[in-house]
Amino acid sequence: MRALLEVRDLRTGFFTAEGTVKAVDGISYVVHEGETVALVGESGCGKSVSALSIMRLIPDPPGRIVGGEVLFQGLPLFTLDEEAMRRIRGKEIAMVFQEPMTSLTPVLTIGRQLTETLEVHLEMPPAEATARAVELLRLVGISNPEHRLAQYPHEFSGGMRQRVMIAMALSCRPKLILADEPTTALDVTIQAQILELLKGLSQRLGVAMVIITHNLGVVARYADQVNVMYAGKLIEQGTAREIYRNPRHPYTLGLLHSVPRLDQPRRARLDPIDGQPPDLAWLPPGCSFRPRCRFAVERCAHEIPPLTPVGDGHRSACWEADRLGERSGP
Numbered sequence: 001m002r003a004l005l006e007v008r009d010l011r012t013g014f015f016t017a018e019g020t021v022k023a024v025d026g027i028s029y030v031v032h033e034g035e036t037v038a039l040v041g042e043s044g045c046g047k048s049v050s051a052l053s054i055m056r057l058i059p060d061p062p063g064r065i066v067g068g069e070v071l072f073q074g075l076p077l078f079t080l081d082e083e084a085m086r087r088i089r090g091k092e093i094a095m096v097f098q099e100p101m102t103s104l105t106p107v108l109t110i111g112r113q114l115t116e117t118l119e120v121h122l123e124m125p126p127a128e129a130t131a132r133a134v135e136l137l138r139l140v141g142i143s144n145p146e147h148r149l150a151q152y153p154h155e156f157s158g159g160m161r162q163r164v165m166i167a168m169a170l171s172c173r174p175k176l177i178l179a180d181e182p183t184t185a186l187d188v189t190i191q192a193q194i195l196e197l198l199k200g201l202s203q204r205l206g207v208a209m210v211i212i213t214h215n216l217g218v219v220a221r222y223a224d225q226v227n228v229m230y231a232g233k234l235i236e237q238g239t240a241r242e243i244y245r246n247p248r249h250p251y252t253l254g255l256l257h258s259v260p261r262l263d264q265p266r267r268a269r270l271d272p273i274d275g276q277p278p279d280l281a282w283l284p285p286g287c288s289f290r291p292r293c294r295f296a297v298e299r300c301a302h303e304i305p306p307l308t309p310v311g312d313g314h315r316s317a318c319w320e321a322d323r324l325g326e327r328s329g330p
Helices: 047-054 082-088 110-121 126-139 158-170 188-205 216-222 240-245 250-257
Strands: 003-016 019-032 036-040 063-072 093-096 176-180 208-213 225-230 233-239 308-311 314-316
Touching (some): 003 208, 019 063, 019 208, 019 225, 019 233, 036 047, 036 216, 047 063, 110 126, 110 158, 126 158, 158 188, 188 208, 208 216, 225 240, 225 250
Parallel strands (some): 036 208, 036 225, 093 176, 176 208
Antiparallel strands (some): 003 019, 225 233, 233 314, 308 314
C-alpha cells in the first residue's frame, strides 16, 4: 500500500505564563491508503492536538507547531500558505470533531452547513449541492433527509448530530478522515452504530481513517494499526492484533487490564493504572510513565527510552520491554 499520510517527528507546544506545555513531543507514524489507524491514550496525552496539528488548526497564541513535518500524498503541509491549506481541509482531509454540538453552527440549518462545503470546495451550484446533501444524509442513515435539511442542530439528537458531522466529512469525498473521539457522550448502542457506519463507509469508499480514542474496544474491532500515546509521545506501535496479543509497554498493559472483559468472572476486579498522568509543562526526568509503572528500574529515572523494534512491525519505548515477554493477551 502507498503511504497517504506521513507524520514525522511532530512537535507542538503551548506557551503559557506557567511554562511550555509539550502537548505533542516528537511523534511519527504512517497512514496508508484505505487503512484505519488508531491513536490511543488517556485524556490529555496529546491525541487531539496531534490531529489539529495535521490540519494546522492549532490556536496561535498560545499554541505553535515547533518541529517536524506532515506529508500528505508527498506534499509537505507545513510549507503551504493558508489559502492552499484551506483548499485541502475538508476536500482532501476531513475531520470529525469530538463534540458535534460545539462544531455545528447553531444559527444555520443543517442543509446550509452541508451545502456550503460543496459550493466552496467543489463549486457546485446550489440546486446540485442540495441534492448532494440529501444523498449524504441518506448515506449516513438519517431518514426523511429532505425535511431534515431545513432543521437546526438543536433539533437533532446527539447520535444524529454525529451522523451529520460524518456526512459533512464525507461531502467532498476526502482521501483521509481524522475522527476525534467520534462517539463521545453517546450511549453504547449509538456508539456501535456510529462506528459501524464509519468503518463501512471507509471500506465502501476507500477512505483512510485515523481514529482518536481512549476506548480499547473500538481499537480491537476497527483499527488495523495502533499508536499508543502517553505524555505527548508515542510509547508503543504495532498492529491491533499484536498489541492485544503481546503488549510490550507497561502503559499499554495497564490500559488492557483496566477494561472489563467478557471472558473473566463477573466479580473479577479491574486492575486500574495507579496515579495520574503527568503535567506536560513539568515532565519528570527519564521515562514519563515511571511514577506509575510497576516494572520501573533505576535506568527509567534518568534516561528516556527510545521507540525501538520488539517484533515484526512492533515497537515499544520501554527499557523493560523484553521483561514483559511473550504474553497470550492481557
